[in-house]
Amino acid sequence: xxxxxxxxxxxxxxNTSGAKLNLIVSLRDREELLDExxxxxxxxxxxxxxxxxxxxxAVREDSYVRNCCxxxxxxxxxxxxxxxxxxxxxxxxFFQRSLSGEMITNKIPEATLGGPLLAxxxxxxxxxxGLKKARRSAARSxxxxxxxxxxxxxxxxxxxxGTETCGSLITPxxxxxxxxxxxxxxxxxxxxxxxxxxxxxxxxxxxxxxxEVAVVTGLxxxxxxxxxxxxxxxxxxxxxxxxxRIDFVGPDxxxxxxxxxxxxxxxxxxxxxxxxxxxxxxRDLGGQVVYPVEIPAYKTFFHRGEPLLGSxxxxxxxxxxxxxxxxxxxxxxxxxxxxxxxxxxxPDMELPPGNTGQEDLIAAAESTVKPDDLPSxxxxxxxxxxxxxxxxxxxxxxxxxxxxxxxxxxxxxSTGSMTPAATVPLGYAKINGHPFGAQLLGLPNTExxxxxxxxxxxxxxxxxxxxxxx
Numbered sequence: 224x225x226x227x228x229x230x231x232x233x234x235x236x237x238n239t240s241g242a243k244l245n246l247i248v249s250l251r252d253r254e255e256l257l258d259e260x261x262x263x264x265x266x267x268x269x270x271x272x273x274x275x276x277x278x279x280x281a282v283r284e285d286s287y288v289r290n291c292c293x294x295x296x297x298x299x300x301x302x303x304x305x306x307x308x309x310x311x312x313x314x315x316x317f318f319q320r321s322l323s324g325e326m327i328t329n330k331i332p333e334a335t336l337g338g339p340l341l342a343x344x345x346x347x348x349x350x351x352x353g354l355k356k357a358r359r360s361a362a363r364s365x366x367x368x369x370x371x372x373x374x375x376x377x378x379x380x381x382x383x384x385g386t387e388t389c390g391s392l393i394t395p396x397x398x399x400x401x402x403x404x405x406x407x408x409x410x411x412x413x414x415x416x417x418x419x420x421x422x423x424x425x426x427x428x429x430x431x432x433x434x435e436v437a438v439v440t441g442l443x444x445x446x447x448x449x450x451x452x453x454x455x456x457x458x459x460x461x462x463x464x465x466x467x468r469i470d471f472v473g474p475d476x477x478x479x480x481x482x483x484x485x486x487x488x489x490x491x492x493x494x495x496x497x498x499x500x501x502x503x504x505x506r507d508l509g510g511q512v513v514y515p516v517e518i519p520a521y522k523t524f525f526h527r528g529e530p531l532l533g534s535x536x537x538x539x540x541x542x543x544x545x546x547x548x549x550x551x552x553x554x555x556x557x558x559x560x561x562x563x564x565x566x567x568x569x570p571d572m573e574l575p576p577g578n579t580g581q582e583d584l585i586a587a588a589e590s591t592v593k594p595d596d597l598p599s600x601x602x603x604x605x606x607x608x609x610x611x612x613x614x615x616x617x618x619x620x621x622x623x624x625x626x627x628x629x630x631x632x633x634x635x636x637s638t639g640s641m642t643p644a645a646t647v648p649l650g651y652a653k654i655n656g657h658p659f660g661a662q663l664l665g666l667p668n669t670e671x672x673x674x675x676x677x678x679x680x681x682x683x684x685x686x687x688x689x690x691x692x693x
Contacts, residue, residue, distance in 0.1 A: 226381075227260045230269055230306065233378045242692040246374040248274050250307040259304050268438070269304045272384045273371050274311035275417040292415030294384065294426065294443075301442045309383055310370035366391035368429075372399040375429040377690055382439055383429045386413075388420050389532060390634035392427045396646035397629030397660030400687055402436050402677060403429045405637065405644045407668050411443040417547050420539045422601060423638050431687060433460060433678040440670055459674040462682045464510025467675065470616070470625045471498050473515040477631040487654040494628050494659065497650040501626070501661065504683035516620050518664075519612040521632040524604060524639060531604040532635050538592035559588050609640025613664055623669075624676050629660040637664055645673045647680045651688065658688075 231253060238247050260267055272294050295305055368385030372395035375383045385392050387405050396403035408425040418424040428439040434457065441455030474495045502512045524531045541559045548557045556562050563584050566573040574581070592600070606612075613625060613636050627633035629646055637644040645663040652659060665673050 224257055224260045226267075227256050227269060227304065227306075230378070230380055231256070234306075237377060237692050238379070242377075244373065244377055244379075244692075246310055246370045246377060246379055247271065247306075248308050248310040248370070251305065256304060256306065267302060267304050268382060268435070269306050269380050270298060270382045270384060270439070271306050271309045271371065271374060271380050272298070273368060273386055274308045275367070275386060293412040294416065297412060297442065297445070297447070298384075298439075303439075303442075306380055309368075309374050309385070311367055366394045368392050369395040369399075372396050372401055372403070372429045375399070375401050375431060377692065381430060382435045384426060384439070384443075385429060386416060386418075386424060386426050388418075388423050388536065389638040392429075393634050393637070393644055393646050393662050394629060396429055397649075397662070398658055399429075400648050400658035400660065401429050401431055401646075402433055402648075402681075403427050403646045404436050404440050404670060404673055404677070406440065406443060406670060407643045408641045410446070410643075410668060410670075412446045418543045420536055420543060421597070422641065433674065433681050436677070437674050440674065444670060456671055456674045459671045460678040461675055462679060463508040464505045464676075464679045465508070466510075467505075467623045467679070468511045468513060468621055469502075469505055469676065470513040470516045470620065470622045471502060472517055472625060472627045472633070474498060474628060474631075476515075476517060476520060477627050477633050487652070490652060490654065493650060493652060494630075497659075498626075498661075501649070501680075501683060505679075508679060508682060510679070513620055513622060516616060516622070516625075518616045518625060518636060519607060521635045524607050524635060526600065526603055531600060531607070532638060534590075534592055535597060535600050535604065537587045537590040538594070538597060540587035541590060542594065544587075559584065563588060604639040605641065607639065608636045609642065612636060613640050613642065614666060617664075617666055623665070623672055625664040626661050627664065629662050631662075633662055633664065637662075640667075642667050643670050643673055645677055647677055648684045648687070656688075 231250075234247055234250060236242075237244050238250075239245065256269075272292075298305060366387075368387065368391040371383035371385035372392075374380055376399035385395075385403070387393065392403045392405045405427040406425050408423050411426050413424060413426060416424070416426070426443060428436050428443070430436045430439075437456040437460055439455075441457070444456075445454055474491060502514060505512050526534065544559050544562070545557075548554055548561075556565050563581055566581055566584075570579070616622070617625060627636075629649075634644070636642075643665050645665075646660050647663065649659050649661045651657065663673055663676055
């Protein structure tokens, strides 16, 4: 009960007041939450799922879901307490066109996600490490799970659940200095979540410590709606790297965004220095470091001159969203084309200043990729990124994980190869004091191994700065 009161107090102080972070889109009644905290089971870990997980109780008069998403049912069955829902800054990391660096409400009409977007913009109060001021491309890469990541960082909840297609878990975790583990696509139950791709969308947990990530990842991997706390991944927690082989990619090949380097030319050197510190820490704690063993560069992930990630995503967005809209009752819109038209007709609500374009939506609607061609394109992407890429490198060199900067295109490797990934802290940028992190790439279904590496990593970088919410 005291924990619930503490989290509610922090939300009251800084969600719509104080720092005005706008991280929680909806919050359950205080008395209901306290009653749940008093009742068995005593597990009672508070959490918030992301707003694209449709909930049956989030009803609007103009649209509601027929069936509750599997995720909240699964969490509740394990004894977790759902505080509310985290704000959705973009729809599955796809529709954001923010020029200001602030997170915005999604461009899918709010009713179609099962409830109103009450929070407005997410004020994350940080820019990518290495930037004094957010620029367009840097702002775009904050991704749709930012509300979840920063909710955990700001002490609104101890654990938050996000989703990812490409980078939406990994990137905001690095910039909020929290841990996350993206589950192998298909290994967790994502029924009822608004997705934008057929095979790549997945879920994961954010937390300040590895223990919470290990607990919830184990729950999510059970897949069944009646998950229990008996099967978590806490048995894999460790404090050393004995027996582990870790590869670090060369930071120069997997470079950060050009505008970040332009703002602070020394920032790539900071990443390299922290890589060297991490490598020393791994060796000191009994691990083996392989550096550098490279994985195929993202620049090779093309087909007929077009990026595979963009071509496939554009084509699948229309398919997935149209399918999701059909699952709703009394929805304002039923197709992606109707979404675009609705936004044009309601610019004050859906196209706020600084975010007036619909380029991504229109590109998806106008995709010329045929549905019958999508399986072969996904297979090609998997071959380049996974089978003949990261997976081949990991198996050839007997590696446990590959380490790359968060602020890099390495997320595309995890997406194309359909593998799990994780974010761990790396350092704070000298130019602005903002966090940056490293991402860990593993083989499919190796979440326990990632938990091992993440928990050992926590022994190298144990301290975490307190966010300035003044």
